[in-house]
Amino acid sequence: MIGQKLILSSIEKRYGEAWAVREFNLQVAPSEFISIVGPSGSGKTSLLTMIAGFEMPSAGTIRIGERDVTTLAPNKRDIGMVFQKYALFPHLTVRQNIAFPLKMRSRLTRRALETRVEEMLLLVQLEDYGGRYPNELSGGQQQRVAVARALVFDPPVILMDEPLGALDKKLREDMQFEIKRIQERHGATVIYVTHDQEEALTMSDRIAVMHQGRLQQVDTPEQLYRQPISAFVADFIGTMNFVPAMKIAERAGKDVVRLPGDTVIEVDRRSGTRSPGEPVGAVLRLAVRPEHIALGHWDKNNSSTLAGVVETSIFVGSAQIVLVRLKDRADVVLRVQRPAGEIARLTRGDLVEVKLDGATMLAFTGEERRAA
Amino acid sequence: MRTSSSLTSMKALPGFASLFKPRSARVFSPAASWLLVMPLLAVFAIGFLYPLAKLVDLSFSEGITATYGRLLDDPLYADVLLTTAAVALSVTMAAILLGYPVAYAMARARKRTAFIVAACVFVPLWTSVLIRSYAWIVLLQRNGIVNTLLIATGLTDQPIKMLYTQGAVTLAMTHVLLPFVILPIFSVLRTLPDDYIRAARNLGAGPARAFFLVTLPLSLPGVFAGATICFVLALGFYITPALVGGPGSMLMPTLIGQQTTVLVDWPFAAALSTVLLIMTLLVVILFRKTLSVQKGFGSVH
Numbered sequence: 001m002i003g004q005k006l007i008l009s010s011i012e013k014r015y016g017e018a019w020a021v022r023e024f025n026l027q028v029a030p031s032e033f034i035s036i037v038g039p040s041g042s043g044k045t046s047l048l049t050m051i052a053g054f055e056m057p058s059a060g061t062i063r064i065g066e067r068d069v070t071t072l073a074p075n076k077r078d079i080g081m082v083f084q085k086y087a088l089f090p091h092l093t094v095r096q097n098i099a100f101p102l103k104m105r106s107r108l109t110r111r112a113l114e115t116r117v118e119e120m121l122l123l124v125q126l127e128d129y130g131g132r133y134p135n136e137l138s139g140g141q142q143q144r145v146a147v148a149r150a151l152v153f154d155p156p157v158i159l160m161d162e163p164l165g166a167l168d169k170k171l172r173e174d175m176q177f178e179i180k181r182i183q184e185r186h187g188a189t190v191i192y193v194t195h196d197q198e199e200a201l202t203m204s205d206r207i208a209v210m211h212q213g214r215l216q217q218v219d220t221p222e223q224l225y226r227q228p229i230s231a232f233v234a235d236f237i238g239t240m241n242f243v244p245a246m247k248i249a250e251r252a253g254k255d256v257v258r259l260p261g262d263t264v265i266e267v268d269r270r271s272g273t274r275s276p277g278e279p280v281g282a283v284l285r286l287a288v289r290p291e292h293i294a295l296g297h298w299d300k301n302n303s304s305t306l307a308g309v310v311e312t313s314i315f316v317g318s319a320q321i322v323l324v325r326l327k328d329r330a331d332v333v334l335r336v337q338r339p340a341g342e343i344a345r346l347t348r349g350d351l352v353e354v355k356l357d358g359a360t361m362l363a364f365t366g367e368e369r370r371a372a
Numbered sequence: 373m374r375t376s377s378s379l380t381s382m383k384a385l386p387g388f389a390s391l392f393k394p395r396s397a398r399v400f401s402p403a404a405s406w407l408l409v410m411p412l413l414a415v416f417a418i419g420f421l422y423p424l425a426k427l428v429d430l431s432f433s434e435g436i437t438a439t440y441g442r443l444l445d446d447p448l449y450a451d452v453l454l455t456t457a458a459v460a461l462s463v464t465m466a467a468i469l470l471g472y473p474v475a476y477a478m479a480r481a482r483k484r485t486a487f488i489v490a491a492c493v494f495v496p497l498w499t500s501v502l503i504r505s506y507a508w509i510v511l512l513q514r515n516g517i518v519n520t521l522l523i524a525t526g527l528t529d530q531p532i533k534m535l536y537t538q539g540a541v542t543l544a545m546t547h548v549l550l551p552f553v554i555l556p557i558f559s560v561l562r563t564l565p566d567d568y569i570r571a572a573r574n575l576g577a578g579p580a581r582a583f584f585l586v587t588l589p590l591s592l593p594g595v596f597a598g599a600t601i602c603f604v605l606a607l608g609f610y611i612t613p614a615l616v617g618g619p620g621s622m623l624m625p626t627l628i629g630q631q632t633t634v635l636v637d638w639p640f641a642a643a644l645s646t647v648l649l650i651m652t653l654l655v656v657i658l659f660r661k662t663l664s665v666q667k668g669f670g671s672v673h
Contacts (some may be wrong), residue, residue, distance in 0.1 A: 052570070052574055053573075053574075054570055054573070054574075073573070073578070074570070074573040074574050075573050075574070075575075075576045075577055075578050075582075077574075078576075079574065080574075080575075081570075081571070081574045083567050083570070083571060084567075085565070085567060087565070087567035087568055087570065087571035088571075089568065089571070089572075089586060089590075090590070091589050091590060100572075100575050100577075100585075101575035101576050104575060104576030104577050104581065105576055149575065153575075153576070
């Protein structure tokens with residue numbers, strides 16, 4: 001395998017007074033596909049720039065395999081990079097672009113170099129386009145040339161900076177599989193930066209979530225979706241609803257909380273999801289995925305249920321998305337996902353019972369601000 | 373009544389009406405655009421094309437042999453023409469070599485530094501050519517600053533003759549024309565995305581190779597544009613060579629000036645002007661051809 005491990009330890013980057021990255025630690029295994037996600041300004045691009053060597057960290061070390069590359073010049077790092085706007089050299093043909101890194105290294109004979117370039121063209125399925133200039137290619141084709149150019153010299157680590165940002169939705173989805181396929185065949189370690197959490201979920205072995213320059217959580221997509229450690233991560237990965245609640249008791253490792261409308265439920269307290277032991281009376285935020293909320297008929301005689309009013313109901317093909325406003329907390333609108341077809345469609349103004357299951361909910365402390 | 377009748381006549385001629393109808397809100401109709409360009413075209417025709425035709429006509433007024441024949445017969449004139457081309461060429465080369473680093477510094481430096489460098493380029497540009505040429509006289513004359521310095525430091529005991537030489541002309545003209553080379557190169561370099569250089573560095577090129585393989589070729593359109601402007605201006609430059617140059621370094625514009633004002637041989641002056649004009653046009657065409665060969669540059673930005 002070509003991939004090597006990448007170790008970032010205590011990386012910090014400061015621009016004047018402002019911190020771009022703080023206390024960043026991450027170990028990437030050889031041939032792993034790891035995504036770095038976060039809202040814009042979270043420091044993910046700064047991090048990438050430092051790994052590539054265009055900027056030096058203010059503190060901390062970067063290691064690739066056994067090499068310390070922290071202060072090494074970018075051209076000596078042997079890192080492939082796919083730029084957001086591809087940065088293909090406009091004055092060189094596709095073939096010359098792909099050959100560029102090989103020529104810089106001059107390890108191959110001319111024959112071997114030409115063969116290698118043709119191999120790469122074949123790998124990215126552009127064998128008929130070698131003689132064209134970048135401006136004669138479509139966005140998707142340019143993207144593939146950029147990938148080929150980054151892979152051709154077999155770098156142990158490849159960085160991708162939102163490489164699909166400029167493509168339309170359909171092409172993006174095709175390219176996600178394409179990049180994944182090429183990476184699996186090639187075996188390089190990939191650091192993939194994106195602000196699109198869905199893209200990260202689809203492609204990655206692990207995802208690192210960044211917020212305000214810090215690493216929030218790094219985990220497999222499934223773990224990240226099921227067990228986010230903070231309200232920020234919960235909100236950023238997938239769609240999440242937040243319901244305010246008050247802790248009224250503790251019982252056998254579970255928190256007993258009161259929801260708006262005086263409904264009382266028990267919520268599992270899972271290790272790692274938050275610092276345990278909020279005092280009784282603390283305000284919590286309960287996080288619940290849209291697919292874990294059920295809607296039922298409103299029974300006015302049963303006062304211990306959570307009531308909601310349907311705002312909108314949207315058919316999205318595979319599912320029905322219903323927005324429900326809580327009757328007793330008008331500022332809370334829940335997004336509910338129901339399998340399409342099975343249930344009668346709800347319409348605006350319908351009164352429904354919102355059924356929440358404590359086992360599918362996570363509790364976070366109330367102070368954390370919801371990220372935009 | 374008049375309005376309504378003109379309206380009906382417009383309706384009767386739908387083709388004419390559509391001529392003034394814009395195809396979109398952002399574009400004038402063809403007829404309206406022509407109308408707007410008309411005043412300028414008229415000024416060009418009266419003030420430029422007509423005198424030019426008159427000039428060419430004048431050069432033939434005493435027969436081809438009297439003017440163009442004389443030009444070819446006397447090696448002096450061919451000499452002047454060659455010298456002019458040589459001076460223009462060396463000025464252009466010097467201006468590119470000196471101007472490129474300045475343009476690069478302006479494009480890459482931080483805001484404050486770039487501003488200072490830009491000021492150093494622009495302030496001379498806003499100063500009269502006459503003043504800048506006189507400044508060179510002050511610097512280069514027999515007991516000027518440069519000679520005083522050379523003697524004071526003991527590098528020479530006798531003042532060196534610098535003024536009224538071809539070297540002085542080349543030097544002063546390079547200085548005067550430098551901004552015309554710097555600006556086009558600067559504007560290309562400034563809009564060149566950082567990512568190209570970063571990509572080159574990332575793919576294994578050191579700073580020097582990244583510059584020569586990526587930055588330099590991508591800035592060539594600016595270099596060609598600057599070179600064209602500089603060369604063409606240098607071919608027809610009058611004031612500086614007239615002031616700084618001497619009789620030993622006669623250039624075409626000075627020669628033409630002499631023919632018109634001193635010798636009052638207008639037909640011959642016209643013939644010299646026509647030759648210079650053709651030479652200039654040839655250079656412009658040649659540069660354009662070179663530029664269009666550079667494939668793939670259309671997408672640089």
